[in-house]
């Protein structure tokens with residue numbers, strides 16, 4: 001599960017404690033909302049990480065590709 005990979009250094013007991021604290025703070029009814037908000041936060045965070053990556057241009061189709069990409073995702077041109 002992606003959630004566990006994200007918090008790889010936190011063990012299951014810690015996760016349970018966090019969950020219990022969240023339950024106490026927000027109440028069980030609001031948890032799905034909270035999950036959605038958390039998902040959005042993670043998503044935008046990942047997006048920012050992606051935007052920080054150096055990009056270069058594909059020599060064939062001129063679309064922006066990530067620097068560590070071996071092939072252009074659009075036209076399949078070899079970049080390295």
Ligand SMILES: [Zn+2]
Nearest residue numbers: 058061072075
């Ligand atoms: Zn290309």
